Amino acid sequence: MANLEVKIHDLVLKNPVMTAxxxxxxxxxxxxxxxxxxxxxxxxxxxxxxxxxxxxxPRMAETPSGMLNAxxxxxxxxxxxxxxxxxxxxxxxxxxxxxxxxxxxEEYIALTERVNELEYIAAxxxxxxxxxxKQGGMAFGTSCPMAEQVTKEVRKVYDKTLIVKLSxxxxxxxxxxxxxxxxxxxxxSLVNTFLGMAVxxxxxxxxxxxxxxxxxxxxxKPIALRMVWQVAQAVQIPVIGMGGIASATDAIExxxxxxxxxxxxxxxxxxxxxxxxxxxxxxxxxxxxxxKSINQLIGSLQL
Amino acid sequence: xxxxxxxLLVTGNRKLxxxxxxxxxxxxxxxAEMHPGQFVNVKVDNSPDTYLRRPLSIHDINESSNTFxxxxxxxxxxxxxxxxxxxGETLNVVFPLGNGFKIPAKDEKILLVGGGVGIAPMMxxxxxxxxxxxxxxILLGARSKIDHILLDEFKDFGYVHITxxxxxxxxxxxxxxxxxxxxxxTFNRIxxxxxxxxxxxVARMAKRMNTECEVSLENMMACGFGVCLCCVTKTTEGNKCxxxxxxxxxxNDLEWQI
Numbered sequence: 001m002a003n004l005e006v007k008i009h010d011l012v013l014k015n016p017v018m019t020a021x022x023x024x025x026x027x028x029x030x031x032x033x034x035x036x037x038x039x040x041x042x043x044x045x046x047x048x049x050x051x052x053x054x055x056x057x058p059r060m061a062e063t064p065s066g067m068l069n070a071x072x073x074x075x076x077x078x079x080x081x082x083x084x085x086x087x088x089x090x091x092x093x094x095x096x097x098x099x100x101x102x103x104x105x106e107e108y109i110a111l112t113e114r115v116n117e118l119e120y121i122a123a124x125x126x127x128x129x130x131x132x133x134k135q136g137g138m139a140f141g142t143s144c145p146m147a148e149q150v151t152k153e154v155r156k157v158y159d160k161t162l163i164v165k166l167s168x169x170x171x172x173x174x175x176x177x178x179x180x181x182x183x184x185x186x187x188x189s190l191v192n193t194f195l196g197m198a199v200x201x202x203x204x205x206x207x208x209x210x211x212x213x214x215x216x217x218x219x220x221k222p223i224a225l226r227m228v229w230q231v232a233q234a235v236q237i238p239v240i241g242m243g244g245i246a247s248a249t250d251a252i253e254x255x256x257x258x259x260x261x262x263x264x265x266x267x268x269x270x271x272x273x274x275x276x277x278x279x280x281x282x283x284x285x286x287x288x289x290x291x292k293s294i295n296q297l298i299g300s301l302q303l
Numbered sequence: 304x305x306x307x308x309x310x311l312l313v314t315g316n317r318k319l320x321x322x323x324x325x326x327x328x329x330x331x332x333x334x335a336e337m338h339p340g341q342f343v344n345v346k347v348d349n350s351p352d353t354y355l356r357r358p359l360s361i362h363d364i365n366e367s368s369n370t371f372x373x374x375x376x377x378x379x380x381x382x383x384x385x386x387x388x389x390x391g392e393t394l395n396v397v398f399p400l401g402n403g404f405k406i407p408a409k410d411e412k413i414l415l416v417g418g419g420v421g422i423a424p425m426m427x428x429x430x431x432x433x434x435x436x437x438x439x440x441i442l443l444g445a446r447s448k449i450d451h452i453l454l455d456e457f458k459d460f461g462y463v464h465i466t467x468x469x470x471x472x473x474x475x476x477x478x479x480x481x482x483x484x485x486x487x488x489t490f491n492r493i494x495x496x497x498x499x500x501x502x503x504x505v506a507r508m509a510k511r512m513n514t515e516c517e518v519s520l521e522n523m524m525a526c527g528f529g530v531c532l533c534c535v536t537k538t539t540e541g542n543k544c545x546x547x548x549x550x551x552x553x554x555n556d557l558e559w560q561i
Binding site for chain 2: 022023024025029030032033045053054057058059060061062063064065066067069071074217218266268269270271272273
């Protein structure tokens, strides 16, 4: 077994494989399929201060090598989380990270303060990139001044590891990454979904109730990989890569491009055991290439 | 029953008519633990355009051979590829998923209504209901005579009633036009699966007859086990996932305008 341990600021991950928020529920939905403790960390379903019903059905469209979603952050709010979800997830022996969402800076702050009180939550992922909500969400992540401002304010009330999740729907993602780094982010995770659309040619109606939605899956992998590489060049803080990762080879490519860890998203829907398969595959790769530590792989792109 | 993801051996694939196939799979776990109305999520190989799994009702189980069957209607590229699978090959399946129908008590009288490929879960339901000592009526609706399948198999479990849109077999019209809804017959419960307009029509009829009614929904879904939150339906308690909190719902819990 190679040493697969990586660090994201204060977080020690037993391996670089994490799950992407919104694709892994609260972890326990996968207990029948895998040992969740064998992962480097899990990102829980996006949480908001108050209960959200999410968008109307239909919220999903299958697309070539991927899918569009427009769930709209359906969740029961932080009170429910603290009472019903936290007591269960805190028993896991892996890093549990809450994905924090808000419509306003005040909401981001209030939610972060609540999460800060939870001993077993190792970090937060500040989601400034959800494309499926009417207020906030991606609006924060597509404007450099707003991304900086929300990071700065949240940083003031959070003393553990702060990860900021970036939107790919921008002209220059490296600029946004540098902006949030300058305001105290400890890591960036990218990419969230690409804004996309599907039309039913027969009915001439949009497939999604919200008309547009977020594209994910292997279809976005090359663009996500390019963005991870660009951001890794631009910042000093660790980069967590995601976007269409479906195999150990995909994960390794992201790490070679500069990611210190990866998140597995939409592929969890297709293969609920993919995460543990990727951990095994990364280990095999390291052994085959005689890497004593996975850290030798990070940013090792040969130019 | 614990959920699993497994490569299952295909022990049969029978063409039933022009667009319906019955695929039989050998399970390693006890099929007797599957509940009528539950479904599986099947990975489709050799179909690059089919990225997501295809959810399919468990059609029936066979305890002696520990096999279960899936009724596949060819509607697109994914189901077309599925229909081509041969005995001896394997199919990657996530199962069993969802809740199921309420099983009748001894001497209760129930009506199962299936429209089109919505008849899929009704064989398993009929089998378990008869096993429990219930009287089972099965109303099957389809467009035309050639679309009706598995009639003899259903007759093993109860009274079979038939409608066709064009009148080529049984009563002409939709399922709700059948005499079984005339008011002469009473049932403890109606269980329905089919296109949504049909299920809503049956639900209206059930309300009129003051009869408890369950429907099985088939919203588009990505995962099938409650994490993507795509397949939601509006209920009296807010949005619920069809995959984990359904697919079977009591009509009183749905926000249907009926």
